Structures are given as structure tokens and as C-alpha cells.
Amino acid sequence: MKRVLSFLGPYRFAVFIALSLTLIELAVELVQPFLMSRIIDDGIMQEDLSVVMTWGGVMVGLSLLAFAAGITNSFYAAHVSQNTGFDIRSRLFDKVQSFAFSNFSQFPTSSLMTRMTNDVNQIQNTIFMSLRIMLRAPLLVVGSVIMALLVNAQLALILVLTIPVLVVFLLWLVRKAGSLFKAVQARVDRVNNVVQENLTAIRLIKSFIRRHHESKRFTGASDELRKKTVKALRLIETTMPVILLVMNGSIMAVLWFGSIGVNTGGASVGEVVAIVNYVTRMTGALSIFSMIIIIFSRARASSERIADVLETEADLKDTDSNEPAAKVEKGAIEFDNVSFRYPGSSQQVLNNLSFRAEPGERIAVLGATGSGKTSMFQLIPRLYDLDGGAVRIDGHDIRKMKLNHLRREIGYVPQEVMLFTGTIEENLLWGKEDAGIDEITKALKDAQIHDAVTELPNGSKTVIGQRGVNLSGGQKQRISIARALIRQPKILLLDDSTSALDVKTEKKLLEALKEYSCTTLMITQKMSTTMNADQILLMEDGTITAKGTHDELLSTSPLYRKIYESQFGKEGIADVR
Numbered sequence: 001m002k003r004v005l006s007f008l009g010p011y012r013f014a015v016f017i018a019l020s021l022t023l024i025e026l027a028v029e030l031v032q033p034f035l036m037s038r039i040i041d042d043g044i045m046q047e048d049l050s051v052v053m054t055w056g057g058v059m060v061g062l063s064l065l066a067f068a069a070g071i072t073n074s075f076y077a078a079h080v081s082q083n084t085g086f087d088i089r090s091r092l093f094d095k096v097q098s099f100a101f102s103n104f105s106q107f108p109t110s111s112l113m114t115r116m117t118n119d120v121n122q123i124q125n126t127i128f129m130s131l132r133i134m135l136r137a138p139l140l141v142v143g144s145v146i147m148a149l150l151v152n153a154q155l156a157l158i159l160v161l162t163i164p165v166l167v168v169f170l171l172w173l174v175r176k177a178g179s180l181f182k183a184v185q186a187r188v189d190r191v192n193n194v195v196q197e198n199l200t201a202i203r204l205i206k207s208f209i210r211r212h213h214e215s216k217r218f219t220g221a222s223d224e225l226r227k228k229t230v231k232a233l234r235l236i237e238t239t240m241p242v243i244l245l246v247m248n249g250s251i252m253a254v255l256w257f258g259s260i261g262v263n264t265g266g267a268s269v270g271e272v273v274a275i276v277n278y279v280t281r282m283t284g285a286l287s288i289f290s291m292i293i294i295i296f297s298r299a300r301a302s303s304e305r306i307a308d309v310l311e312t313e314a315d316l317k318d319t320d321s322n323e324p325a326a327k328v329e330k331g332a333i334e335f336d337n338v339s340f341r342y343p344g345s346s347q348q349v350l351n352n353l354s355f356r357a358e359p360g361e362r363i364a365v366l367g368a369t370g371s372g373k374t375s376m377f378q379l380i381p382r383l384y385d386l387d388g389g390a391v392r393i394d395g396h397d398i399r400k401m402k403l404n405h406l407r408r409e410i411g412y413v414p415q416e417v418m419l420f421t422g423t424i425e426e427n428l429l430w431g432k433e434d435a436g437i438d439e440i441t442k443a444l445k446d447a448q449i450h451d452a453v454t455e456l457p458n459g460s461k462t463v464i465g466q467r468g469v470n471l472s473g474g475q476k477q478r479i480s481i482a483r484a485l486i487r488q489p490k491i492l493l494l495d496d497s498t499s500a501l502d503v504k505t506e507k508k509l510l511e512a513l514k515e516y517s518c519t520t521l522m523i524t525q526k527m528s529t530t531m532n533a534d535q536i537l538l539m540e541d542g543t544i545t546a547k548g549t550h551d552e553l554l555s556t557s558p559l560y561r562k563i564y565e566s567q568f569g570k571e572g573i574a575d576v577r
């Protein structure tokens, strides 16, 4: 809670004003029963109308003051709660951006989404309520006891005895409800996870006719959430009856001892009415507690979940060194005895992998599924750190290069195309913010997608849906390539990015790439692509089993020859190049 409360720091002044206004409202509320006792004892009982008018006028004036204070307090409470929520969300977002991939296995996407939305909302509501009523309720209870003691100390003793019992009960409730609401938030995560997966894979679900199965999965998660929430609310619901029982018992006791007091001269009617009034107000304040406990318990659970994210250190650290020489200059890549396993996994994905790519060279990477091709690619922009060996670019170990310097010079086209909601142009600008229209057109042309884009209703201004739902697989791949090319990268990584292209289009694309003179690594399954590469790396089980040109591998690698024959037949094709 402390970590999250520290976000209130910049709004100290507004918090101070809001709380001061609460105190005004509270003071008015506390003084009303006292004024009423004066009206009864000095006005009504003495049949003095001027006293009734005077104190009545004061009561109306104070009510107007409390009204104005309440409105202004709401204004400040909204300002502080919304701004704090905004700050927490921004900080969470920045933190998540700094995470390494291993951090994401600690916090699943759906959980991060819940934390950034639902959990932050809980905190916002709690801050708003705190500034509006949360403080007022306990202060009203304490203030009522003090005022009651001032009005008639003997009768007020009844309250002095009952209040601590209720306070202990409420504190126990807060503790218990906290853990229950943490479980509720975890179930919200689960529901979000099912919804997220479902919406992402909606086409697959429809084509596999898995709607019923998915509905069951969602209902299961939603039912779990319902059960946990009901369990938490049931506990909270015990508050009201307990408070009402104890407080109504107190009123009975005040009336009982009050009537004895009035007969023996130990209390006046006005004093008894005033104390009953204070007890009624306290009952109201304590009833609000049941609501406050729900909000506060949820906020405690949410703030722990938010703090968990904020206090997590990113597993992959940028270098402290600011050595200007450690930059990508020409794009020579060297893998020196690289070993790698994914964080948290025992499986060695890459074993003693070594190769060199000279600046401007085109390297084709070929290998069975799961042989480690994508893993090897991900090490170049340092998306993961290695277990052994080194990856060097232009002779510099990438761990000694600033991540921004390194990644700025790399055009990465991942296997799974990811486009953002927005226009095609915006998707390209995502690759280079300040690119002009000429650069956009050139990138689209080189990626062999320009003609298709101009045929769209609004050309490059056509809005593409989430993840590019309104484009074909090949179109998405080419826009994704254009987004990498627009950066004019020194290193281009194409992870099976031409799989949906026909041989002719792919040939044109590879021709256009020559102009970029960047070092290009291409994962591919197509022989037509490998044939023209300067070097081919053949991967098996996380290691390079053969490397060389097409002709060299045809004569030295039985596996390469087998792949070749599987695509072109035993006789091969004389020249598809």
C-alpha cells in the first residue's frame, strides 16, 4: 500500500485542501445535535421562540457551509484520484516496456492488463472515497463520542464501552477481506485471459467449431470469479447486522439510563435526544464502513499487485558503458560459441553455435522446425541474454552496446506478423517516425506491396484492423517487411517472412534488397531462396551442422541435398536461379 500511496506525493496540496474541507463538513455534522439540544432545552422547553429562531438560523447557515465544502471536496477528490490513477498507469506501462521476456513469464499478459486497468481503478475509487468519506466516517465516530461526553459524560460512557468492540471487529474484517479480494483479483485475471485468447483466436474457434468448448471455458472462469466474489461479499455483509445490533443496543441503553437520569435530574431531555442523535450518526458512519471495507480491502489487494510489477527488476539490463565506438557501423555479425536456453527452461536451445556474416552478405538459415533458428535471431537485437559465448556486431560484444544503438540499426521481421490498428502509413512510420512520403513509397515498392496498396480504397491511408485482419497473409508479411526496410537497417532479419510470397514476387523482393546493402539473415524453407544466398547455415538441434554456398552444400551435406531433392526432385532443376 505504501508504494502506491507514494503516488499521492505530487498532489499533497490538493489532498490537504480536500481533507480540510472534510473536516468542515464533519464539524458541522457534529455540532448539529448539540445545537438541537439547545433548541429543545432553551427554546422549546422554555417556550422562547427567539432562541429557536437564532439557533435554527445558525443550523441552516452551517448546513449551507457544509454543502459548499462537500461540493469543493468532491472536485479535489476527483482531481487527486484521477491524476494518481493516470500516474500509476503510466508508471506501470513504462515498467512493462522495460521488461525482458523472462519477466513476462512471471506476469501473464492478461494479468498485466488487469493490473493496469481494474487494479488501478480500485485504487482510484479508494482515493476518491478516502478524500470524500473514508476519513469522515472514523472521525465522525470519534467526534461523536467526544461531543457526547461533553453533552453528558455519564450517558456517553455507554458509547465509550461499545465503540472499541466494534473497532476490533472491523479491523479483523479488513484483514480477512484483504486476502479474499486478492483471490478475487486473480480470478479477474483468469477471466481476462480467457476473453483475450478467445478474441485473438476467434477465426480458429469458428473454423474448428469450438464455440461450445470456449463458452464452457469462459463460464468456468466467470463462475470461479462469481464464487470468490460472493465469498468475499458474504463476509463483508456480516458487518451491517453486527453494527446495527450493537448500536441499537446502545440506543436502548441510552434511552433506559437517560429516562432514569431525567427523573433523577442527572440528564435533561435535550441531552438524551442529542446523545441518541450522536449514536444514530455514528451508526450511519459505521454502516458506511461496510462499504469502505470492501473498497479498502480490494485496494489493498490491488496495491500489492501493482507494487509487485513496479518492484520487479527487468531481467535484461542495458549497459552502463557509454563507449561511443560500440555502435553498429557496417553490420558484420559474429556468433562465437553461443549457448542459450530460455529463462526458466532447462532445455539447451543453442549449443556452441558459431558463424560469421560479413557486412552486406545475405545468409539463408535453413533447418527443421524447433532447430533454434528463431532463437538465434532473437539474440541479435538482444531480446534475450546468452548463457555462454558471445554475439559480436562489428567486433563489439552486444552486451557492451547501448540497447537503443543496437536495435535502431536492426530491421526485424518476426515470423508472426504483428501490425497495429491504424493506417498502412502509420504502420510504416512505426518503423521510422520521421519518414517522408517518398521513403514510405520506396519501402512499399521495395517490399513489393506498393501496387496492392494503391489499389486499396484509400491507398496507404487505408485503415487496417487489429493485427491487420483485413489483409491477406502475404500482404501483411510485405507491409511488415516495408516497416523494417524504411529504417534503412544495417542488419535485416527476416524470420520466414517470405513464406506466403510466390517465387516470382520473392525474387523481385530479394533483388530490391540488394540496394540496401545491409547484412541480411533470412530464415527460409525455400530452396529458391537459399540458392542465391552468399552463405547457407543448416541448423539441427540448436547447432550449425553445415555451412557454405548452395553448390558447396549440395556436394558436402546429405541433409541439404535431401531437402533440395524433396523440393525439386532427384534430377533437380538445372537453373531456377
Ligand SMILES: Nc1ncnc2c1ncn2[C@@H]1O[C@H](COP(=O)(O)OP(=O)(O)OP(=O)(O)O)[C@@H](O)[C@H]1O
Pocket (backbone or CB within 6 Å): 342, 345, 349, 367, 368, 369, 370, 371, 372, 373, 374, 375, 376, 415
Ligand atoms: N519462449 C520460449 N521458452 C522456452 N522454450 C522456447 C521458447 N521459444 C522456443 N522455445 C524452444 O526452443 C526451441 C527452438 O525454438 P525456435 O523457435 O528457435 O525454433 P525454430 O527453428 O525457429 O522453429 P520453427 O521453424 O518452427 O519456427 C524449441 O524446442 C522450442 O520449444
